[in-house]
Amino acid sequence: MTIPRGILELDPAKCTACMLCVRECPTWCISLDSHQAVDPETAALARPRTINLLDDFRIDFARCMNCSICVEVCPFDALSWQAEFDYPGTSRAEVEHHWH
Numbered sequence: 001m002t003i004p005r006g007i008l009e010l011d012p013a014k015c016t017a018c019m020l021c022v023r024e025c026p027t028w029c030i031s032l033d034s035h036q037a038v039d040p041e042t043a044a045l046a047r048p049r050t051i052n053l054l055d056d057f058r059i060d061f062a063r064c065m066n067c068s069i070c071v072e073v074c075p076f077d078a079l080s081w082q083a084e085f086d087y088p089g090t091s092r093a094e095v096e097h098h099w100h
């Protein structure tokens with residue numbers, strides 16, 4: 001099946017802020033902010049784990065070249081292509097997408 005490469009979509013619930021896509025993107029158009037918190041599932045244990053929680057995830061579509069490397073390297077299938085080809089604006093600021 002051919003997957004159309006329109007615009008990228010992030011599922012914030014799946015993203016662990018691992019930074020793999022940020023490091024692998026050849027045009028450096030992905031950036032994110034996150035913070036660390038105690039994993040609630042391990043909070044009662046003697047050595048609770050910390051997890052990264054996503055605050056803001058950004059893709060600058062003015063620089064994205066639709067190579068799909070970010071989709072392929074994401075270990076959690078958080079990024080996917082959508083069959084939509086309309087960008088939301090005409091200025092650089094408007095074509096940078098944010099997910100929280």
Ligand code: SF4
Pocket residue numbers: 024025026027028029030059063064065066067068069070071
């Ligand atoms: S498709 Fe390629 S250029 Fe676009 S955000 Fe993903 S890795 Fe970067």
Ligand code: SF4
Pocket residue numbers: 014015016017018019020021022073074075076077078079
């Ligand atoms: S590779 Fe996937 S899980 Fe990691 S920061 Fe990117 S979108 Fe999130």
